[in-house]
Amino acid sequence: MLEEQPGTIPIEKILDNTSNAIIAINLGGQIIYANRAVYNILQTPDRDLVGQSITTYFPGTGLLRVFEKGIAELGQQLTMNNKVLLSNRTPIYIHGELVGAVAVFQDITVLQNLIDNMVIEHEKTKQLQRTLEVVLNTAYDGLIVVNEKGTVTMTNQAFANFFNKSPEEMIGKHIQDIYENPKFTDVLVTGQPVHGYIHDLNGHEIIASRIPITQEGKIVGALGKVVFKDVNELYALTKKVNSLRSELDYYKKTILEKNFSALELLKGKNPRMVSLVQIALRVAKSESTVLLRGESGTGKELFAQLLHMESLNKDGPFIKVNCAAVPGNLLESELFGYEEGAFTGARKGGKIGKFELADGGTLFLDEIGDMEMAMQVKLLRVLQEREIERLGSNKPRKIHVRLIAATNRDLETMIREKQFREDLYYRLNVVTLTIPPLRDRIEDLDALIDTFIKKFNLQFAQSVTSISEETRNVFLNYRWPGNVRELENIIERAFNMLDGSEVQLKHLPNYLQILAGNETRHFSGGSLESILDAVEKEALIYALDAANGNKVQAAKSLGLSRAGLYKKLIKHDLHK
Numbered sequence: 001m002l003e004e005q006p007g008t009i010p011i012e013k014i015l016d017n018t019s020n021a022i023i024a025i026n027l028g029g030q031i032i033y034a035n036r037a038v039y040n041i042l043q044t045p046d047r048d049l050v051g052q053s054i055t056t057y058f059p060g061t062g063l064l065r066v067f068e069k070g071i072a073e074l075g076q077q078l079t080m081n082n083k084v085l086l087s088n089r090t091p092i093y094i095h096g097e098l099v100g101a102v103a104v105f106q107d108i109t110v111l112q113n114l115i116d117n118m119v120i121e122h123e124k125t126k127q128l129q130r131t132l133e134v135v136l137n138t139a140y141d142g143l144i145v146v147n148e149k150g151t152v153t154m155t156n157q158a159f160a161n162f163f164n165k166s167p168e169e170m171i172g173k174h175i176q177d178i179y180e181n182p183k184f185t186d187v188l189v190t191g192q193p194v195h196g197y198i199h200d201l202n203g204h205e206i207i208a209s210r211i212p213i214t215q216e217g218k219i220v221g222a223l224g225k226v227v228f229k230d231v232n233e234l235y236a237l238t239k240k241v242n243s244l245r246s247e248l249d250y251y252k253k254t255i256l257e258k259n260f261s262a263l264e265l266l267k268g269k270n271p272r273m274v275s276l277v278q279i280a281l282r283v284a285k286s287e288s289t290v291l292l293r294g295e296s297g298t299g300k301e302l303f304a305q306l307l308h309m310e311s312l313n314k315d316g317p318f319i320k321v322n323c324a325a326v327p328g329n330l331l332e333s334e335l336f337g338y339e340e341g342a343f344t345g346a347r348k349g350g351k352i353g354k355f356e357l358a359d360g361g362t363l364f365l366d367e368i369g370d371m372e373m374a375m376q377v378k379l380l381r382v383l384q385e386r387e388i389e390r391l392g393s394n395k396p397r398k399i400h401v402r403l404i405a406a407t408n409r410d411l412e413t414m415i416r417e418k419q420f421r422e423d424l425y426y427r428l429n430v431v432t433l434t435i436p437p438l439r440d441r442i443e444d445l446d447a448l449i450d451t452f453i454k455k456f457n458l459q460f461a462q463s464v465t466s467i468s469e470e471t472r473n474v475f476l477n478y479r480w481p482g483n484v485r486e487l488e489n490i491i492e493r494a495f496n497m498l499d500g501s502e503v504q505l506k507h508l509p510n511y512l513q514i515l516a517g518n519e520t521r522h523f524s525g526g527s528l529e530s531i532l533d534a535v536e537k538e539a540l541i542y543a544l545d546a547a548n549g550n551k552v553q554a555a556k557s558l559g560l561s562r563a564g565l566y567k568k569l570i571k572h573d574l575h576k
Contacts, residue, residue, distance in 0.1 A: 021085075021105035024092065025054045025063055032100060041105060043081050066091045066101040077108075084112040142206070142226030148219060150175045150185055159226065162202045184210035184224030191219055196227065204229060262306040265451060265484075266299060268444030272436050277306070283431050284310035289383070291428045292406040294435030297485030297559035300406040301366065303433060308362040313402055316361025319354050324367035324563050331375050336382075338391035355388045355399050362402045367561060368428070369409030369420065380424045403428075408564070438480040438487065445475055448484060452491040453503075460495050467503040474505065474516045479532065481539075482559025489557050511539035537572040540565075544574070 012035075015022055021037035034049045042057055054061055058080075062073055066089050073089040085105045092100040142159035146152055151174055155167045163170070163178060175182045183199050187210045195209040207228040213221035266277050283290060284307045292300040301320070308318045326334050337353030354363060365371075371379070382388055383403065387396040405428045414420035438445070449472075453464050467475075480486055494507035505516055515535060539558065547553035555565035569575040 019107070021107075022102065023049075023054070023058075023105075024100055024102040026100045027067060027098070029054050029064060031057075033102075037105070041080060041083060041085070041107070061103075062087070063089050063101045063103050065089075067098065070098060082109075083107055084109045141229040142201075142208075142224075144170075144175075144184075144224045145213070145221060146175050146185060146188075146224075147221045148188060150182075150188070152178065153221065158229075159224075162204060162229075182224070184208065185222055186210065187212040187222045188219055201226070262302040262309065265302050265448070266306065268441060268447050270436070270441035270444050273441055273444060276303075276433055276435065279431075280306055280433060281310055283307065283433075285312065287312075287402050288430045289403045289405070289428055290430070291432045292404065292435065293411075293432060294408060295437045295481075295483055296408045296561050296564050297483035298435040298437055299484050300408075300435060301364065303435065304362070304364040304366075304404045304406065307404055308364075308402070311362065311402060313361050317358055318362050318364065319358040320364045320366060321354050322366045322561075324370035324561055328372040328375065331371070332378065333391050335375075336378075336388045336390055339393045350390065350392075353388065353390065355382065355401055356397065358401045359399050360401075362404060365403065365405045367407060367563070368405040369407035369411055369414060370563060373419070373421065376421045376424045380421065380427060383424075383427045408561070438483040442476060445487075446472075448487060449475070449491065452488050456492055456495045462495065462498065463501055464495065464498065464503060465501050468505065470505050470516065471503055471508065474508065474512050478512065478515060481536065485559035489559060493557075509539070510542045511535060514538060533572075536568065537574070540568055540572060540574055 016036040018035065019037060021041050022033070022035045023031060023038050024033040026032050031049045031052050031054055038049070044057075049057070054063060062076055066073060070091055072091065073087075076087045076089065078085050078087060084107070086108045087103050087105050089101060089103045091098055092102055142162065143154075143156045144152060144159045145154040152170050152172065155170050157167060160167045160170055170178055175185060179202055183197070187193065191212050191214075193209070193211045196207055197209070199206055199208050201208075206226050209225045209227060211223045211225070212219050213223055263277070266273065268274070280303055290304075290307060292303050294300055304320075305318065308314060321334065323331065333351065333353070335353050335355055337351050337356060339350045340348055365379075382399075385396075386400070387398050389396050411420050411425055415422050415425060438448075449467060453466070456462070457464055475487075482489070490508060490512070491503065493509065494503045497507040505513060508516075540554075543554040543557050544551070547557065551565055551569075552562060555562050558565065560568070566575065
C-alpha cells in the first residue's frame with residue numbers, strides 16, 4: 001500500500017465510494033481486491049472476499065479468459081440478481097509480466113429499462129403507423145390532405161388511382177400541379193365544411209366532402225374525402241336501402257300480425273263471444289261453408305281469419321273479396337278470372353280469378369248480401385259443382401276451396417223481397433255465426449282497448465299505458481255504431497294526437513267529445529232515438545270533414561261499408 005500522506009484520503013476509501021464495482025484476481029483466480037459496490041451487486045453480508053475463488057461468486061466469469069488472450073474485453077453485458085451490468089475486463093501487467101486481471105462493473109439497469117421501453121414504444125409507433133396506413137388506404141374511396149399553402153401532405157392509394165400515380169408521387173407537390181379546379185381547397189378560404197357535393201375528378205363523377213383543418217382557431221390545411229367514387233354507386237345504395245326498408249316494413253307487418261292474432265282480438269269475457277269462439281274453433285276443422293252475420297265492424301273478418309288459421313287448409317292462401325266494393329259487371333271476372341280476348345280490354349294472357357287463387361285454402365266473400373242476383377246464380381253453381389269456368393272459356397277447372405261468407409244485411413227479408421236467392425242462402429247457411437255488436441258485449445271493452453294499445457305501441461314505437469277515466473266513461477256510454485273497427489280507428493287516431501302516455505278525452509274525435517259534454521250542446525227534449533240521430537249526424541259531418549270529403553276514407557274511419565255510409569248520408573240528407 002502506498003504510504004498515506006498527511007491530509008490525503010486512502011485509495012481504498014475512494015474506491016469504496018465509487019458507484020462502479022471493482023474486483024481484481026490473481027493468476028490463480030483468487031480475489032485480491034473488491035470494493036463495497038461488489039458486495040451490493042452480490043447482495044452478500046459485508047465480509048472480506050479476498051482469497052476466495054472468483055467462480056464462487058461469478059460463475060462463468062470472463063475474467064479468466066483475459067489470462068488466455070492477454071487482452072482487454074470491453075463493454076461486456078451480464079445480468080446478476082435482477083441487475084443489468086456492463087463490464088470492462090482488463091489484464092494487470094507489472095514490469096511487462098501478466099500478474100492478474102481487474103473487472104469494472106457499471107449498473108445500467110435503469111438505462112437498459114429505458115432503452116427497452118424506447119424499443120417497445122418505437123415498435124408501437126411503427127405498428128400504429130402501419131395501422132394508420134392500412135386505414136387510410138381502405139377506409140375511404142379517396143383521401144387527400146393539403147397544408148395552408150395547398151401542398152399535398154398526405155393522400156391514399158385510392159385517391160392516387162384517379163391519376164394513375166402512387167401517393168409518394170403526389171406528396172410534396174402543389175395540388176394544382178396534380179389537377180385543375182381542386183374544389184375542396186375552397187375551405188382554406190371559407191373555413192366552412194361541405195358534405196356530399198358532386199364533382200368531376202379527372203373524368204370521374206364523384207361524391208365528396210371537404211373539411212377545414214384548424215389549429216388554435218387558425219386554418220392550417222384542408223381535407224378532401226371521396227365518399228363515392230361513382231355517382232351510380234350512390235344510386236345503387238339508395239335502391240338497396242329502399243329494398244331493405246320495404247323488407248323491414250314487411251317483417252314489421254308480419255310481426256304485428258303474429259303478435260295480434262284473430263284469436264287474441266276476439267277474446268273477452270262476454271259469454272256469447274266466448275261461446276262463438278269455441279264453436280268457431282270446432283267448425284274450423286271441417287270444410288263446411290260458414291256464414292258470418294253481424295253489424296259492420298263487429299269482427300266478421302277476424303272470425304274468417306280464425307276459421308282459416310285453425311283449419312286443415314291453414315298453410316293454403318286466405319283470399320278476401322268485398323262484394324260491395326267490386327262493381328257487379330266486374331265481379332264475375334274478379335271471382336272466376338278470364339281468358340285472353342274474353343272481352344274488350346282483357347289483359348293479355350288472361351287473368352286468374354280469386355277462386356283459383358284460393359285453391360287449397362280459404363275464400364272469404366265479405367258483404368255477400370250486396371251481390372247481384374245474376375252473380376248469385378253462378379256462385380251457387382260453383383258451390384254445387386266445386387268447379388269454375390273462366391270468362392271466355394268452356395273448360396271447367398276443379399277447385400278445392402273452403403268458402404266463408406259474411407253480411408250485415410237481413411238476408412231473410414231480402415229473400416222475401418226477391419233480392420237474395422233462397423237456394424244460395426241455404427247453401428251458405430250450413431253453419432251460421434252471428435256476432436254481437438260491441439254495445440251488447442261492453443264487458444269486453446277493456447280487453448279490446450288493452451289489445452289495441454299494445455298493438456299501436458309497437459306500430460308507433462310509443463309507450464302508452466292506459467286511457468283516462470273520463471275517456472273510459474265516454475267509451476262505456478257510447479253506442480258504437482261502428483263496433484270494434486270504430487274502436488280500433490279511434491285509438492289509432494288518438495295515437496296520432498298523443499303527447500303523453502295516456503289517451504285522454506282531447507285525443508278523441510269531436511263527436512265523442514260532444515257526447516262527453518266537453519263542448520256546450522243542448523238537446524231540446526226529444527226521444528233517445530232523436531238524440532242519438534243528432535249525434536250520428538254530427539259524427540258523419542265530422543268524418544267527412546276529417547277526410548276532406550273522401551267518402552271511402554270517411555266510411556273507413558266510422559267502421560262502415562261504403563254502401564252503409566251512403567245509406568246514413570241519405571238518412572241525414574248529407575248525400576248532396
